[in-house]
Amino acid sequence: MDYIEIAKRVFDIEARAVGLLGDKLDNSFSQAVQQILNSSGRVIVCGMGKSGIIGKKIAATLASTGTPSFFMHPGEAYHGDLGMVTADDVFVAISNSGETDEVVKLIPFLRNSGNYLVAMTGSPASTLARAAHSHLDVGVPEEACPLQLAPTSSTTATLAMGDALAVTLMKARDFKPENFARFHPGGSLGRRLLSRVEDEMVKVNLPLVPEDARVLDVIQAITRGSLGLAIVEHSEGWGLVTDGDIRRAIERFSEAVFDKRAGELMSREPAMVPLGTRVEDALMLMDKRQITSLLVFEGERVVGVFKK
Template identity: 50%
Template sequence: MTNPEAFIASGRRTVDLERKAVDALHNRIDNHFADACQRMLACTGRVIVVGMGKSGHIGRKIAATLASTGTPSFFVHPAEASHGDMGMITSNDIVLALSNSGNTSEVVTLIPLLKRLGIPLISMTGNNDSTLARASNAHLNVSVEKEACPLDLAPTSSTTATLVMGDALAISLLEARGFTAEDFAFSHPGGSLGRRLLLKVSDIMHTGDRIPMVREGTSLSKALLEITGKGLGITAVCDDNQKVIGVFTDGDLRRALDQNIDPRNSVIDDVMTRNCKTVRDNILAAEALHIMDEYKINALICVDEDNHAIGAINMHDLLKAGVV
């Protein structure tokens, strides 16, 4: 039975070899890379990624990454393309072809068809002199000195290098497009990520009669009843025009009691927090969460552009909505 040290040594050797393969890419991010980015950015259609075998698996991931970061893309199996799926590719598209050897027959077979349609071809290969590399409008060198496989046969270091080069393309295009977190959210509407990036304060805040609110000059005891009745741990203190001039929270109450203030004989003006933190209803709920975390508060009043109270939100609302 192989001892643990052998497994550890093998694993570390694999990581070292693949790390070297990735390090070698640094100097290959050059004018060829920039040309590929410019061509993909100018494409009015989709980026069609093709590749066979392990290159195909990597190609599917690259296509998914491009699509989720603002560059419309999908994967087409090159063998299927020769049997009808070429109809999925239009003259407005651009093809990104992956092949470590650069001579994969199923991929090379597509070259005359792409040329006839006038479709630009970008390739990633490990051989600058290969058929695919020479036929490409832009070629990205992803060659590796050695596969991590001790037989130097199983695609390991080469697939890692190709994947990293694909990520480099995707992120460069993302930045060039000015792709935002909200844009990203529309590609990821499901799960907690979608909730964090799509949900706005207006979607979950309490409005109308559910807003905890008292007028300046209100007795502290009545303000406490408002906090208790609305159950958000906060009440806005407003002037006669419903503009927020302060807030009073559970924390303010504890501090007031520490100062021996009598709730029955005090007014809210004496104990409220002025210059309080408020939020607009059009910001992301995740931004409201960040504000709460930063200022160590559990609730916020939502205001319009004129500082009128239009809603309220607390940490429980964010938890319930799955933002936290």
């Protein structure tokens, strides 16, 4: 038995299923998108079994990309959770057969409440498809399952249709990275776009030295600060001596380096940003200058060091 060939056949079958979806799109897709854009409510995604698992992912993708959404289990819906549905909500019901009893049972309630119903099914002639205002056809030629029993290609196709819906809505809303970051404050993008340098900078026990400090004093300040640098205060503003500057000075002056002063070794125009600078902008400046540290200032004072 060739396990790799089996896996490749699964990929081929599922890729073909997704590839055919584009030909199935019609005005129903555009109507569903426009209805969601016009709605002041949320998108409620509902499905049973494997369709429900896919529905949870679709709801999560919608919610994180600018379309308020949540998943509702059809069984729980029929036993009280329908109280969470308002007339302004758009309801997305997922059922490959379009005949899933727990989902079909919700149709009278949705009709009476005036909810716009979007159905994702593999059967345009099914009860759910015919009851929907918009039907998104996710039918597939075959399942990847050799027994044609386990939902495989059909769930992949449904997931892809949900992604198409979410991405289309993103573009229609002109959803930007800053918007995405608001819903993902704990991720790296949230950090870059939402955080400010003062949220992450070192601001206590800064390694400050005067311009006339001896090299040994500068080295001690660098060690004490654990930032790989010393900040030099001089008559024209601020300078910077890094541990790299010290190494290069040793190579150049040898033992005579210990006769030098901080003002002789420092960079006179260190990279600096004001308090309130976004982390994203600070990181872009650091990439451009190919450096790993920035001085942060407020007025005439250096108040912190921001590092990658």
